[in-house]
Amino acid sequence: MLTGRDENRTGLIQFHFHLLSTLPEIQLLIFLAFLLMYLLSLCGNTTIALTVCTDRSLHTPMYVFLANLAVLEICYSSVIATISLTGCGTQMFFFVFVGGSDFCAYLVAGSLVLGFLLSLQLTILIFRLPFCSTKEIDHFFCDIPAVLRLACTNTHVHQAALLIVSVTVLTIPFLLICLSYVFIVAVILQIRSAAGRRRTFSTCSSHLTVVLLQYSCCSFIYLQTSSSYSPEQGWVVSVVYTFVTPVLNPLIYSMRNKELKDSLTVADSGGPTG
Template sequence: GRWSKLSENHTSLTHFYFHPFSTVPETQLLLFWTFLVLYLLSLLGNSVVVFIVRTERSLHTPMYFFLANLAALEIAYSCVIAPLTLANLLSAQKVSISLAGCGTQMFFFIFLGGGDCVLLSVMAYDRYVAICHPLRYTTIMSWRVCVSLVAGTLGMSSVFGIQLSILILRLPFCGNKEIDHFFCDFPAVLKLACSDTHIHQTALFIISAVILTAPFLLVCVSYAFIVAAILRIRSASGRQRAFSTCSSHLMVVLLQYGCGSLIYLRPSSSYSPEEGRVVSVVYTFVTPVLNPLIYSMRNKELKNALSRTLRKEVLSQ
């Protein structure tokens, strides 16, 4: 009882501050407007994808079901990071966050970011079944299987999020309370702990390997089979159509896994706060904007559905 009381007090008393991007107010203001525009574009783009997939009956297929779930995760993911970052950029004083608040942000970041990565590998598997086993596609990728895959993805990433958040909440913090980052990222917060963090670093590496390496390997295996199957297609138009449905997914995969690996799959001794901030800006602000753009630009069905919906809206008004 006494230990839990002390732990509660420690959790509520510890407050962190975020390291500013710049000490020049004009630079902070420029970054604020840049990040705000990116945040609003990501909300708009991903909301449009979710809306189009929900309303267009022709898009009620496993591929678009996964795409809509990916877009919904991106919306939630942006909302976890962007508002606090924008408040910090605009505020004259440093905005503080409690240890409990930090742990909560960390949980949602790992839960949603991890879900993103695993869902991309599920989408690669879906493409593999569609191209390599087209006659059995509807049987293999039934709605029950699709829902189970999404539920399993979210369940697994939430477990990892809880584990890492609890590890952080139990750490003692003394002295410097400034996080050298713009959100509560695990490696940046870990640097402030005044106790041995080898267990925490090992846990982060194992979880990162499961969330990043395992899905990426699954994507690579899926695409090896996909490329082999596409090369066997006789008609040039058939090959082109198959490649175009996969190329957009591959672009998103390389962005997501590339950025994640740079931060989480490296020794903690080589962690650079400056590099961490720059790479994190890419996957927290830039990637959520690019995902719907990449998919909609490279996807004919999605573009046609969007133009049909816009025409309906114009005619109804």
């Protein structure tokens, strides 16, 4: 049984992650899969960000937001590391900060400020908790539900704070996105060309697929009660929104865009841009 003195020695805690497998062959396979997804995300999103920055013809609000999304996706995947108590708190802060900044845009500056405030308050609230002697996080990064399971005290207030932040960052933006697609569909239906409608619907359906994938996975993790949280399901689902969607976003949001593809073609051929 832990004493109060033991419970409050959080400053000396060194966290470590639970192994996803004890078999060396499986560990290598998991490492290579994560590395491949990270490198694909890094290359794709870096290419988009640099292309938008260097081509003056792409200096419009839409492409600025695409470049902003690309940079955020790079940060989102790169922040998964560390693992002292301070490092875990830093990782959690930047993970919530970048994730919370991913949803809105006058919005780039406004979303960054909101993401900073939400992540700072939530991180401070969680890391004032006393942690037990068990320092093994049953996850591959410092995700909030996994860290809360290590606390040696009642976490109902923290769970409520997490729910409020999750609703702010997930539910409200998702509803706004769905509303925007209602207007988009209404405009598409006014296109006279059947081929034009099919092409536009194809692009929008790809966008919506990634949106549904991202928000459904995040909602599954952060909008459920702590009693129903499963560590095994948690890390599997987390792979989708930390690695899979950052890989898909460059392909779906940008690479299918004609102007961006033309700019990339000119850059590859060594011609002038802008």
